[in-house]
Amino acid sequence: MARDPRYDILFEPVKIGPKVAKNRFYQVPHCNGGGYRDPSANAEMRRVKATGGWAVLCTEQAEIHHSSEITPFIELRLWDDADMPMLARIADAIHEGGALAGIELCYNGMNGPNLYSRETPLGPMNLPILTFTNDPVQARAMDREDIRNLRRWHRAAAVRAKQAGFDLIYVYGAHGFGTAQHFLSRRINQRTDEYGGSLENRARLLKELIEDTKDAVGDSCAVPVRILVDEMLGDGGITNAEIRDVIGMLAELPDLWDLAHGSWDYCSGTSRFAEEGHLESYIKGIKALTSKPVVAVGRFTSPDAMVRQVKSGILDLIGAARPSIADPFIPNKIDEGRLDDIRECIGCNICVTGDMTGALSRCTQNPTFMEEWRKGWHPEIMRAKESDTRVLVVGAGPAGLSAARGVGLRGYEVALAEAGTELGGRVAKECRLPGLSAWGRVRDYRVGQIQKMPNVQVYLDSNLSADEVLEFGFGHVAIATGSEWRRDGVARFQTQPIAIDPAMPIFTPDDLMAGKLPTGDVLLYDDDHYYMGGVLAELLIKNGNTVRFVTPSIRVSDWSYNTLEQAFIQKRLIELGVEIHVTRGLMQVARDHAVVACTYSYRMSRIACDAVVMAVARSPNDELYLDLKARQADWRDAGISSVTLIGDANAPAPIAWATYAGHRYAEELDAPDIGDAVPFRRELAALSAR
Numbered sequence: 001m002a003r004d005p006r007y008d009i010l011f012e013p014v015k016i017g018p019k020v021a022k023n024r025f026y027q028v029p030h031c032n033g034g035g036y037r038d039p040s041a042n043a044e045m046r047r048v049k050a051t052g053g054w055a056v057l058c059t060e061q062a063e064i065h066h067s068s069e070i071t072p073f074i075e076l077r078l079w080d081d082a083d084m085p086m087l088a089r090i091a092d093a094i095h096e097g098g099a100l101a102g103i104e105l106c107y108n109g110m111n112g113p114n115l116y117s118r119e120t121p122l123g124p125m126n127l128p129i130l131t132f133t134n135d136p137v138q139a140r141a142m143d144r145e146d147i148r149n150l151r152r153w154h155r156a157a158a159v160r161a162k163q164a165g166f167d168l169i170y171v172y173g174a175h176g177f178g179t180a181q182h183f184l185s186r187r188i189n190q191r192t193d194e195y196g197g198s199l200e201n202r203a204r205l206l207k208e209l210i211e212d213t214k215d216a217v218g219d220s221c222a223v224p225v226r227i228l229v230d231e232m233l234g235d236g237g238i239t240n241a242e243i244r245d246v247i248g249m250l251a252e253l254p255d256l257w258d259l260a261h262g263s264w265d266y267c268s269g270t271s272r273f274a275e276e277g278h279l280e281s282y283i284k285g286i287k288a289l290t291s292k293p294v295v296a297v298g299r300f301t302s303p304d305a306m307v308r309q310v311k312s313g314i315l316d317l318i319g320a321a322r323p324s325i326a327d328p329f330i331p332n333k334i335d336e337g338r339l340d341d342i343r344e345c346i347g348c349n350i351c352v353t354g355d356m357t358g359a360l361s362r363c364t365q366n367p368t369f370m371e372e373w374r375k376g377w378h379p380e381i382m383r384a385k386e387s388d389t390r391v392l393v394v395g396a397g398p399a400g401l402s403a404a405r406g407v408g409l410r411g412y413e414v415a416l417a418e419a420g421t422e423l424g425g426r427v428a429k430e431c432r433l434p435g436l437s438a439w440g441r442v443r444d445y446r447v448g449q450i451q452k453m454p455n456v457q458v459y460l461d462s463n464l465s466a467d468e469v470l471e472f473g474f475g476h477v478a479i480a481t482g483s484e485w486r487r488d489g490v491a492r493f494q495t496q497p498i499a500i501d502p503a504m505p506i507f508t509p510d511d512l513m514a515g516k517l518p519t520g521d522v523l524l525y526d527d528d529h530y531y532m533g534g535v536l537a538e539l540l541i542k543n544g545n546t547v548r549f550v551t552p553s554i555r556v557s558d559w560s561y562n563t564l565e566q567a568f569i570q571k572r573l574i575e576l577g578v579e580i581h582v583t584r585g586l587m588q589v590a591r592d593h594a595v596v597a598c599t600y601s602y603r604m605s606r607i608a609c610d611a612v613v614m615a616v617a618r619s620p621n622d623e624l625y626l627d628l629k630a631r632q633a634d635w636r637d638a639g640i641s642s643v644t645l646i647g648d649a650n651a652p653a654p655i656a657w658a659t660y661a662g663h664r665y666a667e668e669l670d671a672p673d674i675g676d677a678v679p680f681r682r683e684l685a686a687l688s689a690r
């Protein structure tokens, strides 16, 4: 298909200093949890993306010096020449895919506790370092010699980056990272020398770093500046007006302005808290301050929204991190008029959790992300079927849909049987909860793909039994029958059912999602700790209930700290008037109250309520699988060679685990048995001489 001419503007080239971006699709720097530990996985991920049509692909932050490292987060390093081969591999991979390669140089300063290098962190002032984890470490105020050293280190890193093959070499001061931002902020910088006080003085280090980088590599490389648009601390921090003044002051110095938010949680706002294009009010008008191109993110997945950004003079380049993870082929799909095939980011920030936990990033929508090198997976292409066996997938949640799409793409004949009357499983239900509508995209993309495949048949209203599966005679059967929320208090705090008075109405998330809502004062017990408890609190408030949120954790929706949402969730619940009881575990439910224990002292107390809602553990729906397993002797006669349990029915987990399980099933169908071998490639440390 041909491109819709409305989108031609997105394919115009843009000059960035001495380089030319072939179109306006610009993948801004983003982490992937692999960094220096998994360089080949990192490189292959970028190479695959480059083949998807992006003009520019940037690395995550590269620490420029050993005195600025952010262990336990795993990013890239450019401490000395030894790091160059790894970076060259990434730059080469990006070039092979046909894009320009950018690198985000970073001196973390106040944000780097240096837990690994054991060096003293440096910052504008003698102040505790600013990390997520309140490390008990202070930064030392930089003197003039320290500033001269930093400028030398940055220059050396820029030269190395150029030698490693990068085309765009960043100066970074956004997201709370980057010493340039720390110097800009009145809150942190109260210096009395020429680097503190007036805005011009506070911007001096930024200006010098840009000048140094231009001088060192600007002849052949572009020098973008990534700068925050607001520190979100009111007049105490860097305001949007101040940033406009800074950009006005340094307007023509860099080759590109990359506008980001003050802290990562705002910049990478989830769909629950931030709309597509959420930075617009902070960015609008900045383009008029400079003749240099401007890029910014906004979780853009719609080409119409992208065109509007360009036509209305807000942006020159469409910045994307998460949309490029969820669908590395967005540019090509728009170019080829295949908008239906775009796999839209759902804004869940599961990708961020990979970085936050020191694991490899994963993506709810794109299970192949960071598996391009480890497993040889590709987001668009799968190897052709290896037999004419027919495949039955039971259950059309994220796992079943993902399996059916993958197996169908490989060319097998597939039947997808779903007990209910709609497709999507848990996603179809959860996307009706407050703030989660974008999650329906997990279903929409897969259903859209399956509908185009003549070899995939969908059967609704088909609650299959073991007898029926055996009768049908499919060669392979994938059981993706999901899970059910428990109503007996079992999760982490209690691992056995608790005593519950039958007079007290008990509700599970499944009940609430089915429209069965409690009345009166509700005790909402959350021993799940991800989004469900917080979302249900919002639903219950909307329903007119008084909500007493009780959790054994020290805070609401604890694990959502890893999706950068925790503070937003707790703030929202406080503002909605939810009564929050932390560090309380549920012991017993009586007819008109619950008994809870302090998780530290085990002192008991009572909380009165008319109903209890429990977000606790889930039970896998594995009966069908177990029935079939019990009848394994009948498989041969039925023509069945494998029955595989996948997704929540195997072990309940977030949606990303289910889409991954479905995709993995499709990839591994008819693959050779590898026995006990590790099922992915990994990079091992090369031993040095003793």
Ligand code: ADP
Residues within 6 Å of the ligand: 394, 395, 396, 397, 398, 399, 400, 417, 418, 419, 420, 424, 425, 426, 427, 462, 463, 464, 465, 480, 481, 482, 483, 621, 624, 646, 647, 648, 649, 655, 658
């Ligand atoms: P997952 O996250 O693993 O995909 P879900 O709970 O989202 O799991 O989806 C499971 C789906 O399986 C639900 O839509 C459910 O209706 C369906 N299902 C459960 N048991 C059967 C069965 N025996 N036959 C057909 N479909 C089933």
Ligand code: SF4
Residues within 6 Å of the ligand: 322, 323, 325, 326, 344, 345, 346, 347, 348, 349, 350, 351, 352, 362, 363, 364, 365, 366
């Ligand atoms: Fe988007 Fe979620 Fe994938 Fe991240 S994990 S790219 S937020 S769909």
